[in-house]
Amino acid sequence: MKKICAVAFYSITIASEVAASLMPTADGTSWRYNMTEEIGKGLKIPDAKPDADGKIRLRVLYRINGTENVDGKDVLKFEMHRAGVITNTDLLTVDDHGIVCRARINLDGELVKFDSPQTMIAAPLKKGASWDFNGKAGEASVRQHYEVVGEEDIRVPAGNFHAFRIYGEQTSPSRMTIDRWFAIGVGIVKDVTAMRAANGDLLQRILLELAETPKIIARPEVKSDALPKQLSVSIAKEQFGNPITTFSSSTSQIYVRWQGQRLRKGAKIKAVWIAENIGEDFPQDYKVDEVSAVAESPIAHGVFTLTRPEDGWAPGDYRVEFYVDDVLVDAVKLKIVK
Incomplete structure (x- = not known):
């Protein structure tokens, strides 16, 4: 019995080390990003203050806040903090298969489950690797395709990183492209997401650039009355x-x-x-x-x-x-x- 327990403990340790080698997973680990948001002509984000270029610039924080059980499986809670509001929470597993999203909690606190796990980063990362997600998030049908297009040296405010560049396209429920740079042992160092209307007009483009290397910090204060209007x-x-x-x-x-x-x-x-x-x-x-x-x-x-x-x-x-x-x-x- 002791031998079996030792083997089980060893397996858990190996899994934790694999996850940590892909990106940090300790509770409280935080990634601080410089965010630049651009919206299409004639559009307006409620309560946002654009600069002279018409862009919205903010510091945002992506932080692990413990775990949550989803359908019998413990997953990490990655919260996105923006101006005192948690805009979304990704419920993720990080292991030797990569980074996989099991569900999300939206701005209104509603749990939105995927009918099958959504792969965000497939491991091992290598040029030419690709994966798809064709499933449902709640009631919405989602179709996405991702491909690792290469490796690049990239400079962001947090410093210089060697990263895999991943390009993704979404065709449903809305048109969207994702250009993502992922550094092993760090996480996402740069991300550009663009959403377009059915006629091709830009609706929204969000640029995230890592401002500081990941570190463990206390959870920021969350304002309960700061939700934007619908x-x-x-x-x-x-x-x-x-x-x-x-x-x-x-x-x-x-x-x-x-x-x-x-x-x-x-x-x-x-x-x-x-x-x-x-x-x-x-x-x-x-x-x-x-x-x-x-x-x-x-x-x-x-x-x-x-x-x-x-x-x-x-x-x-x-x-x-x-x-x-x-x-x-x-x-x-x-x-x-x-």
């Missing part, structure tokens, strides 16, 4: 014009713009145009019009256009209510004057 909304008289809330009765078109964050694929986005007070001929809170669209991705965006009636807009007070899956999430008040 919709960022505005109204303008031009599709890409500045938001305004007062319009002339002769305005030819009013553009109602929305930008999603954390939307469910296929979510129904609805805008309801309501006249609060436009004179005695109409009751208060009279519904003038209603229009809807379907979100094709978590950061889907759109524009609803309201065209001036032949006799012009009736002066008065209005509001536009915004719904996600028939749940009111925001409203914008506006005034029409002669």
